[in-house]
Structure formats: structure tokens, C-alpha cells
Amino acid sequence: MATNTRYLGLIDRYRSRLPVKDGCRIISLCEGDTPLIQLHNIPRNRGLDVEIYVKFDGLNPTGSFKDRGMTMAVTQAVSDGSQAVICASTGNTSAAAAAYAARAGIRAFVLIPEGKIAYGKLAQAMMLNATVLQIRGNFDDGMSLVKEVASETPVTIVNSINPYRLQGQKTAAFEIVDALGDAPDYHCLPVGNAGNISAYWMGYSEYFDDSTASHRPVMAGYQAAGAAPFIAGHPIDNPDTVATAIRIGNPQSWDKAKAAEKESGGWFDAISDEEILATQRMLAGEEGIFAEPASATSVAGAIRDIKSGRIPSGSRIVCTLTGNGLKDPDIAIEQCGKPQIVDATLGAVESAIASAF
Amino acid sequence: MATNTRYLGLIDRYRSRLPVKDGCRIISLCEGDTPLIQLHNIPRNRGLDVEIYVKFDGLNPTGSFKDRGMTMAVTQAVSDGSQAVICASTGNTSAAAAAYAARAGIRAFVLIPEGKIAYGKLAQAMMLNATVLQIRGNFDDGMSLVKEVASETPVTIVNSINPYRLQGQKTAAFEIVDALGDAPDYHCLPVGNAGNISAYWMGYSEYFDDSTASHRPVMAGYQAAGAAPFIAGHPIDNPDTVATAIRIGNPQSWDKAKAAEKESGGWFDAISDEEILATQRMLAGEEGIFAEPASATSVAGAIRDIKSGRIPSGSRIVCTLTGNGLKDPDIAIEQCGKPQIVDATLGAVESAIASAF
Numbered sequence: 001m002a003t004n005t006r007y008l009g010l011i012d013r014y015r016s017r018l019p020v021k022d023g024c025r026i027i028s029l030c031e032g033d034t035p036l037i038q039l040h041n042i043p044r045n046r047g048l049d050v051e052i053y054v055k056f057d058g059l060n061p062t063g064s065f066k067d068r069g070m071t072m073a074v075t076q077a078v079s080d081g082s083q084a085v086i087c088a089s090t091g092n093t094s095a096a097a098a099a100y101a102a103r104a105g106i107r108a109f110v111l112i113p114e115g116k117i118a119y120g121k122l123a124q125a126m127m128l129n130a131t132v133l134q135i136r137g138n139f140d141d142g143m144s145l146v147k148e149v150a151s152e153t154p155v156t157i158v159n160s161i162n163p164y165r166l167q168g169q170k171t172a173a174f175e176i177v178d179a180l181g182d183a184p185d186y187h188c189l190p191v192g193n194a195g196n197i198s199a200y201w202m203g204y205s206e207y208f209d210d211s212t213a214s215h216r217p218v219m220a221g222y223q224a225a226g227a228a229p230f231i232a233g234h235p236i237d238n239p240d241t242v243a244t245a246i247r248i249g250n251p252q253s254w255d256k257a258k259a260a261e262k263e264s265g266g267w268f269d270a271i272s273d274e275e276i277l278a279t280q281r282m283l284a285g286e287e288g289i290f291a292e293p294a295s296a297t298s299v300a301g302a303i304r305d306i307k308s309g310r311i312p313s314g315s316r317i318v319c320t321l322t323g324n325g326l327k328d329p330d331i332a333i334e335q336c337g338k339p340q341i342v343d344a345t346l347g348a349v350e351s352a353i354a355s356a357f
Numbered sequence: 358m359a360t361n362t363r364y365l366g367l368i369d370r371y372r373s374r375l376p377v378k379d380g381c382r383i384i385s386l387c388e389g390d391t392p393l394i395q396l397h398n399i400p401r402n403r404g405l406d407v408e409i410y411v412k413f414d415g416l417n418p419t420g421s422f423k424d425r426g427m428t429m430a431v432t433q434a435v436s437d438g439s440q441a442v443i444c445a446s447t448g449n450t451s452a453a454a455a456a457y458a459a460r461a462g463i464r465a466f467v468l469i470p471e472g473k474i475a476y477g478k479l480a481q482a483m484m485l486n487a488t489v490l491q492i493r494g495n496f497d498d499g500m501s502l503v504k505e506v507a508s509e510t511p512v513t514i515v516n517s518i519n520p521y522r523l524q525g526q527k528t529a530a531f532e533i534v535d536a537l538g539d540a541p542d543y544h545c546l547p548v549g550n551a552g553n554i555s556a557y558w559m560g561y562s563e564y565f566d567d568s569t570a571s572h573r574p575v576m577a578g579y580q581a582a583g584a585a586p587f588i589a590g591h592p593i594d595n596p597d598t599v600a601t602a603i604r605i606g607n608p609q610s611w612d613k614a615k616a617a618e619k620e621s622g623g624w625f626d627a628i629s630d631e632e633i634l635a636t637q638r639m640l641a642g643e644e645g646i647f648a649e650p651a652s653a654t655s656v657a658g659a660i661r662d663i664k665s666g667r668i669p670s671g672s673r674i675v676c677t678l679t680g681n682g683l684k685d686p687d688i689a690i691e692q693c694g695k696p697q698i699v700d701a702t703l704g705a706v707e708s709a710i711a712s713a714f
Contacts, residue, residue, distance in 0.1 A: 004537060029645055029646065030393070035418070059416050103398070103644055119686050123683070123693075127642070127647055132696035133706060136700050141701045145701060148703045281484065284484040288419075288456035288458070289456070290419070290484055325484065326481065326684060327683060329480035333480050339479070339483065339491045340491065341491045341493065349468065349492070350509070352490050353443075353506065
């Protein structure tokens with residue numbers, strides 16, 4: 001007979017390493033446990049002598065890494081008696097907040113930038129029954145508003161300034177070490193609000209501190225060139241990039257992310273929108289992995305830095321893919337030609353196939 | 358130190374139970390191993406005394422259960438020296454074929470019905486570098502054409518008439534038994550081309566035959582009312598439903614699916630489009646699970662049959678959610694109101710929140 005091995009989510013798996021009260025009700029959608037996929041074709045086609053993996057967090061329940069933090073934040077909110085959560089969001093956080101609030105049976109309010117949210121993310125927040133407020137402003141404006149509202153209203157902020165969020169997100173580092181048997185040499189991430197790079201560093205450090213990992217990786221954070229405050233050295237006012245998930249000018253986890261850079265001997269760098277989209281197509285067309293544009297930033301940066309020697313040959317590298325490509329179908333469709341329309345006849349189909357070879 | 362436990366996909370996990378040649382190159386995107394999520398709120402809110410789970414196969418790499426079969430079909434195609442795969446598709450199969458062909462480095466040709474494919478699925482097939490032919494016809498016309506083309510051209514059919522597809526898909530039943538420690542009492546599925554119900558039955562039967570499971574579940578297959586040939590008792594010519602993934606009038610696995618029904622003591626039934634969409638919203642709004650419309654068919658059928666007593670109280674039930682809600686953002690957006698647009702001021706946001714309570 002089989003034995004019961006049902007996966008119950010990341011709090012269940014990593015409970016001893018997470019600040020969860022005994023006996024509290026866990027709000028979970030079986031998030032985490034996402035695949036670590038080795039890239040074969042991309043390094044081979046470019047003659048890159050590295051072992052490179054993507055942590056595909058777009059396969060979480062709502063299609064992004066945000067679920068890792070949200071299971072913790074909403075579990076804590078419910079434990080504290082909260083009846084509503086609120087967040088500012090470029091889209092992924094709102095989907096996660098809406099989903100976990102629904103699962104918990106509480107309300108979710110999400111503030112999204114007007115007209116700059118990916119279509120799939122809007123669909124999620126609406127279907128998942130959040131109250132969606134599109135503000136006449138950008139993410140950073142929304143973030144300021146959420147802080148003000150939460151100081152006056154009994155709603156729990158579930159942006160990554162909520163410390164439980166990063167606690168949940170650090171489990172991605174645990175999973176990577178558990179999967180590989182040790183930490184990678186380099187870890188490459190897209191950087192927007194800078195919570196995720198901070199959370200990974202926390203996770204790697206905890207595993208290193210108790211010798212579960214023999215070392216910690218060098219952390220490389222990549223921002224979209226039009227939304228790159230870490231490269232500018234200061235917050236920027238009007239961030240702009242096709243990678244809407246990281247269209248953020250004033251990262252909330254600035255100090256933590258800078259500490260991760262310094263302590264790991266890592267770096268931040270900027271990637272142009274053209275490079276982001278080319279890498280998104282590369283991942284899809286050469287490896288069969290469809291991630292959202294922001295996700296491609298990590299792989300774009302890794303490839304550039306492998307080619308330049310900044311990441312040396314022989315390295316073991318993990319790149320985080322933060323979100324699912326289905327989150328932003330418009331960007332995908334815009335980049336491709338139109339499908340051919342053909343008659344439903346053998347001749348028409350055969351000639352279309354012949355012309356494609 | 359941690360030990361290496363990286364998940365390598367369903368062929369690696371279930372290799373002894375799959376027809377895979379020794380030493381052949383495995384084409385995998387780490388598919389399978391999807392969550393089995395227990396529904397809490399839906400049964401509680403309705404006073405239903407059952408233990409009910411959803412197998413969320415929308416969290417596979419391309420967002421549907423089709424990846425399970427495609428890893429097998431493309432692995433075999435590559436092993437046979439094939440340079441191209443072809444399929445007819447309502448969208449999910451085409452995304453999976455495109456992804457695994459890209460991973461393998463071979464070509465994919467997909468025939469989709471004109472104007473009746475979900476937006477996210479089209480985005481996937483295009484980004485994943487398939488040659489997409491929209492035919493002036495429906496899925497069944499495409500299926501006939503694919504068979505003709507494959508008989509004259511050196512391309513491998515990867516529709517579910519390819520026997521390796523069902524072999525891969527049967528692993529979902531293995532995972533469920535492995536997760537629960539035994540087979541459920543009832544298994545509810547959406548039925549379109551009828552390959553998946555056939556594959557599940559095969560998987561449950563294999564585990565039962567060698568006593569890994571103590572019994573096999575009753576299989577309940579649910580079709581969209583406008584595309585319900587098993588209810589009509591014969592193929593139908595112009596299937597129509599909002600659940601595009603099961604908009605199929607002439608199921609290719611007719612005999613296998615009828616055998617599963619008969620051997621398991623199960624049934625087929627029809628679900629209206631209204632019921633499908635209401636259940637899609639119920640899953641999202643009450644449990645935080647956003648699945649595509651076709652997926653909701655299984656849960657709609659289960660709830661109806663639990664209420665009627667056809668599925669008795671105390672039963673343990675698994676419903677398959679075949680695809681991710683992000684596959685079809687239009688359907689989601691159409692069902693919801695528009696987001697409120699508010700000024701980026703504290704007063705505007707607070708009054709919008711107050712009015713929502």
C-alpha cells in the first residue's frame with residue numbers, strides 16, 4: 001500500500017524555521033515546492049560552460065513567488081484576528097493577496113497602478129474577489145497610500161514591508177539547497193521592490209549558519225534599465241519598463257538588499273527592455289519555459305555576466321523566474337507574428353507546413 | 358548537509374511504470390508533482406459532509422495536464438528520430454507540444470480552431486515558437502486533418518491518440534494515491550476528447566492490480582452541455598461551450614472512456630455553461646483557486662452529485678482541475694465588474710474601502 005505523502009505547503013514543510021504560532025490555522029494553497037529546471041539548450045547553443053538552473057516560481061498557485069510570502073502573511077493576519085488585508089501591487093502581490101484572503105475567508109483590497117497592470121493579473125485579482133482600486137498613480141504612490149490607510153484603518157498590510165512575507169519567501173532558498181544538496185555559487189534575481197533578494201539571502205544565511213549549506217551564493221540583482229534605482233544610487237520618480245512586475249522606483253527593502261549585495265560580494269546591474277524581451281523569447285523558444293518579462297531579467301543578467309567572465313566558467317548558477325508568462329499575454333502576442341489562417345483542407349495545411357521547413 | 362533531492366519530472370519518478378527505453382534522452386520540464394488541495398470553504402459553506410480535493414494540474418509547466426502526456430510523447434518522438442510534432446488543439450495541447458518540442462530542439466505544428474482559442478493559450482503557442490495554423494474549422498476538423506497530414510508527412514502526432522500521451526497522463530492517478538495513501542472513492546473529471554479519464558482509469562487500475570491501492574474510484578465524467586456527445590450517445594457536429602478546452606464533439610478516446618465508466622460503475626453527465634462559470638467563480642472566490650472554465654466542470658458535477666446523494670456523504674472525492682485560469686483571462690474579465698478608478702489620495706482610497714465593507 002501507498003503511504004500518505006500529501007504536500008501541505010511551505011509552512012508545513014519548513015515550520016521549524018518559520019515564525020508560526022503553535023496551533024494556529026494555516027492558510028495555504030500548497031504553494032512552494034516549485035521545479036528547479038536545468039537549462040540545457042541556452043548554455044549549449046552559446047558555448048557557455050556553466051551549470052545553470054531556473055527556479056520556476058511562476059508555477060506557484062497564483063503564478064508567482066508572491067504566494068510564498070502570502071501564506072505566511074495571511075496566516076499571521078488571521079491569527080491576529082484581522083478581517084481584511086491590503087496591498088499596493090504591480091499585479092502579482094494583488095493576485096496572491098486575493099487568493100489567500102479568499103482561502104481564509106477575509107477581504108482583500110488591492111491598489112494597482114492605472115493602466116499599467118498585466119492583463120492576466122487583473123483577471124486574477126478580479127476573479128479572486130478582491131476589491132480592486134486602480135489609482136491614478138504608480139506603484140510607489142500606491143505603496144505610500146497603503147501605509148497611510150493601514151495606520152488609520154483595521155486592515156493588515158501584506159506588502160513585503162510585512163515581515164512575515166520575507167519569512168515565507170526565504171523558503172525558496174531552502175528548496176534550492178535541498179534540491180541541489182548545497183547552495184549554488186551564484187544566485188541571480190530580478191529586483192523591483194527588493195524584498196525577494198533580501199528573503200533569499202536570509203534563507204541562504206540560515207542554512208549556512210547551521211551548516212545545512214557549506215557556503216552562501218554570490219547574489220546578483222538585475223533591474224530593468226528604466227526602473228533601476230540601485231544603479232542610480234537613489235530612488236527614481238518615474239520608473240518605466242515593459243517588465244511591469246519590477247516597475248518600481250523606490251524599493252521598500254533597500255537596506256536589506258544592499259546588505260545582501262555587500263555581504264555576498266555580489267552586485268546590481270541594469271537590463272534594457274530589449275534584452276529582457278529577447279531573453280523571454282529565448283527561454284520560451286529554446287527551453288520551452290514561458291515566464292513573464294520581469295523573470296527573464298535574471299537570466300539576461302546571468303548570461304551577460306557569464307559571457308563577460310564576471311561569473312566564471314564552471315559555476316553553478318540559479319536564476320529565479322518570479323512569474324508565469326501567462327500573467328502577461330499581451331506582451332507575448334505583441335512580440336510574435338500572427339498565426340496563419342488556412343482552410344481546413346489537407347492541401348492548405350500541407351503547404352503551410354512545407355513552407356515552414 | 359542537505360542531500361540532493363531535485364525533482365526531475367514524472368518519467369524519472371515513475372519510470373518503472375512507463376514505456377521508456379533504457380538510455381533514451383528524457384524531454385522534461387519537471388512536469389507533474391502538482392498539488393492536491395483540500396477544499397475547505399466550498400463544502401463547509403454548503404453543509405456538504407465530504408472530503409473533497411482538487412488535483413490542480415494547472416500548475417504544470419505550461420499550465421495544464423497536457424504536459425504529463427507530452428513529456429512521454431516527445432521523449433518517444435525524439436527517440437524515434439522525429440524532427441517535428443503536430444497536433445490539433447483547443448489550446449492546451451498546442452502549448453504543451455510547443456514547449457516540449459522547444460525543449461527537445463524540434464519543430465511543432467499546431468492546428469487550432471479559428472477564433473475559438475483562449476487568449477493565453479494562443480500567447481503560449483506563439484511564444485514557444487510553434488508554427489500555429491488557425492484553420493477555418495473546429496477542433497474535430499483539425500483532428501481529422503492532423504491524421505491525414507501525419508499519414509503523408511514525417512511528423513509525429515502528439516494528440517492523445519498517440520499512446521504515449523495517456524501513459525504519461527496516468528501518472529496523475531499515481532500521484533493522487535501516493536498523496537492520500539489510497540485511491541479516493543470518487544474521481545470527477547472534465548471530459549472533452551476523453552483521453553484524460555481513460556488515462557486516470559489506467560493509472561488507478563495499475564496501482565490496484567499490484568495492491569498499491571486497495572480499490573479503484575468510481576469515475577464520473579462531466580461534459581459541457583453544448584459539447585456532450587457521451588450524453589447524446591453519439592458524436593455531435595457543432596459543439597459549443599464557453600469551456601473551450603472541452604469544446605469537442607467527437608472524442609478520440611470514446612471506447613476507453615466508456616470502458617472506464619462501465620468498469621468503475623461511474624457515469625457521464627452534462628453541465629451548463631452557466632453552472633461552469635458559477636463554479637469557476639466559486640473556486641476562485643471561496644477557495645482562492647483560479648482554474649480555467651473547463652476545469653470547473655469537474656467540481657460543478659461533483660457538487661451537484663453530492664447534493665443529490667449520487668455521491669454519498671462521507672465520501673472521499675478528487676476533482677481534476679485540468680488547466681490554469683490564466684489561460685483564459687477574457688472569460689474571467691467578462692464575468693467581473695470593472696475595477697474602480699480612484700485618485701491617489703488617502704481620502705479617495707479610504708472612502709472606496711469604507712463603501713466595500
